[in-house]
Amino acid sequence: xxxxxxxxxxxxxxxxxxxxxxxxxxxxxxxxxxxxxxxxxxxxxxxxxxxxxxxxxxxxxxxxxxxxxxxxxxxxxxxxxxxxxxxxxxxxxxxxxxxxxxxxxxxxxxxxxxxxxxxxxxxxxxxxxxxxxxxxxxxxxxxxxxxxxxxxxxxxxxxxxxxxxxxxxxxxxxxxxxxxxxxxxxxxxxxxxxxxxxxxxxxxxxxxxxxxxxxxxxxxxxxxxxxxxxxxxxxxxxxxxxxxxxxxxxxxxxxxxxxxxxxxxxxxxxxxxxxxxxxxxxxxxxxxxxxxxxxxxxxxxxxxxxxxxxxxxxxxxxxxxxxxxxxxxxxxxxxxx
Numbered sequence: 001x002x003x004x005x006x007x008x009x010x011x012x013x014x015x016x017x018x019x020x021x022x023x024x025x026x027x028x029x030x031x032x033x034x035x036x037x038x039x040x041x042x043x044x045x046x047x048x049x050x051x052x053x054x055x056x057x058x059x060x061x062x063x064x065x066x067x068x069x070x071x072x073x074x075x076x077x078x079x080x081x082x083x084x085x086x087x088x089x090x091x092x093x094x095x096x097x098x099x100x101x102x103x104x105x106x107x108x109x110x111x112x113x114x115x116x117x118x119x120x121x122x123x124x125x126x127x128x129x130x131x132x133x134x135x136x137x138x139x140x141x142x143x144x145x146x147x148x149x150x151x152x153x154x155x156x157x158x159x160x161x162x163x164x165x166x167x168x169x170x171x172x173x174x175x176x177x178x179x180x181x182x183x184x185x186x187x188x189x190x191x192x193x194x195x196x197x198x199x200x201x202x203x204x205x206x207x208x209x210x211x212x213x214x215x216x217x218x219x220x221x222x223x224x225x226x227x228x229x230x231x232x233x234x235x236x237x238x239x240x241x242x243x244x245x246x247x248x249x250x251x252x253x254x255x256x257x258x259x260x261x262x263x264x265x266x267x268x269x270x271x272x273x274x275x276x277x278x279x280x281x282x283x284x285x286x287x288x289x290x291x292x293x294x295x296x297x298x299x300x301x302x303x304x305x306x307x308x309x310x311x312x313x314x315x316x317x318x319x320x321x322x323x324x325x326x327x328x329x330x331x332x333x334x335x336x337x
Contacts, residue, residue: 003236003240006228006232006236007232007240007243007244007247009228010225010228010229010232010244011244011247011248011251012251013220013221013224013225013228014221014225014229014244014248014251015095015247015248015249015250015251015252015255016216016220016221016251016252016255017217017221017222017252018082018086018091018092018094018095018098018252018255018256019091019252019255019256019259019260020213020214020216020217020221021034021082021083021086021091021094021217022086022090022091022094022256022260023209023210023213023260024083024210024213024214024217025083025086025087026210027206027207027209027210027211027213028204028205028206028207028210029204029206029210029213029214030198030200030201030202030204031080031083031084031087031197031200031201032080032083032194032197032198032199032200032201033198033201033214034079034083034214034217035076035079035080035083035194035197036191036194036195036197036198037214037215037217037218038079038214038217038218038222039075039076039079039187039188039190039191039194039218039222040191040218041214041215041217041218041219041222041223042187042218042219042222042223042226043184043187043188043190043191043223044218044219044223045218045219045222045223045224045226045227046180046183046184046187046223046226046227047184047188049180049184049223049227050178050180050181050184053178053180055178055179055180055181056178056181057181057184057185058181058182058185063172063185064185064189066171066172067172067182067185067186067189068189068193069167069171070164070167070168070171070172070186071186071187071189071190071193072190072193073160073161073163073164073167074160074161074164074165074168074186074190075186075187075190075193075194076190076193076194076197077157077160078156078157078158078160078161078164079157079190079194080194080197081153081154081156081157081160082094082098082153082154082157084150084153085097085150085151085152085153085154085157086150086154087150088148088149088150088151089148089150089151089154090256090260090262090263091252091255091256091260091262092249092252092253092254092255092256092257092262092264092268093136093151093154093253093256093268094154094252095248095249095251095252095253095256096132096136096249096252096253096268096271096272096275097133097136097151097154097155097158098154098157098158098248098249098252099158099248099249099272099275099276099279100129100130100133100155100158100275100279101158101159101161101162102162102279102282102283103126103129103130103278103279103282104158104159104161104162104163105162105165105166106122106126106282107126107162108162108163108166109166112166121281122281122282124278124281125277125278125279125280125281125282125283126278126282127278128274128275128277128278128281129274129275129278129279129282130278131274131278132271132272132273132274132275132276132277132278133155133271133275134271135267135270135271135274136267136268136271136272136275137151138267179230180227180230183226187222187223229241229244232244246276246279246280249272249275249276250272253268253269253272
C-alpha cells in the first residue's frame with residue numbers, strides 16, 4: 001500500500017507538468033519565461049537537496065562543458081519546445097507525445113549501431129508507437145494533410161531528449177558520485193542557456209494564477225519529482241520507476257480533461273493506448289552491441305550507477321528522472337518533459 005501511494009503521488013506530480021505549462025500559457029506567461037523560471041526553481045530545489053546531502057557541485061571545466069551540452073539538449077531546448085507546442089496542442093496530447101521518447105531512442109540506437117537488428121516484437125512496437133501518434137492527430141482528416149507546428153515542436157522535444165540521452169551515456173555516465181549535485185549543476189546550466197528566450201514572445205499581462213502555476217511546475221513537477229523518483233529507485237528498484245512512467249500520459253490526459261475541459265475523444269484515448277503498447281514492445285530485454293551480460297550503467301545527472309543496462313526503467317516524460325540506461329545504452333537524465 002505504501003509503495004502504491006508513493007507511486008501515485010509521484011505520477012500525479014510528474015504527469016501534472018503539462019497541465020501547469022498550459023495554465024501558465026493561458027495566464028500570460030511566454031514559453032521563454034516558463035522555461036527559465038522552471039529551470040531556475042528546479043535547480044534551486046536540487047541545490048538545497050544537494051547541500052543537505054553534503055554533495056558538492058563539479059569543479060572541473062570538462063564536466064561543466066559536458067553538462068552544458070546535456071542541459072541544452074535535455075532541458076533548455078525540450079522545455080522550450082513543449083511550452084511552444086502547448087500553445088496550440090492540448091496538455092493531455094503533449095503528455096502522450098512525450099511518451100514517444102523511447103521510440104526515438106531506439107531509432108538513434110539503430111542509426112549509431114548501438115542496437116542489434118530488430119526482431120519482430122520490437123519492430124512491431126516501433127511501428128505501433130508512431131502509428132499511435134498518427135492516430136492521435138489523424139493528419140488525413142485535415143485539409144493540408146499535415147500536423148500543426150505545435151505537434152511538430154512536441155515531437156521535436158521528445159526527440160531532443162533521446163539525443164541528449166545518447167550524448168550523456170557517452171560523455172557523462174559514470175563520471176560522478178554526487179547525483180543530486182550533478183543534476184543541480186545541469187539544471188542550473190539550463191537556466192543560463194534559457195535566458196535568451198526571455199526576449200522572445202513579447203509582453204503580456206501575467207496573472208497570479210500564472211505565477212502560481214509556473215512555481216508549482218518548477219518546484220514540484222521538476223525539482224521535487226527528481227528527489228521522489230530517485231528515492232523510489234533507491235528503495236524499491238527501477239521497475240517501480242518504470243511503472244510510474246507508464247502512468248504519466250494517463251495523468252496528463254485525465255488532468256487536461258478534468259481541469260481544462262480538453263476534449264477526451266475516442267481517437268486520442270486509442271492513440272495513447274497504441275503508443276504505450278508500442279513503447280512496451282520496444283523495451284524488450286536485449287543488450288546493446290558491445291555491452292557484456294551483467295554490465296552496469298554509470299551515473300549521469302542522477303542515474304544510479306548500479307542500475308543494470310538491460311533493466312527497462314525509462315519513464316516516458318521524462319524530464320527529470322534518475323533512470324538507468326535502456327537497451328540502447330542511453331542514459332536517462334533527471335529533468336525532461
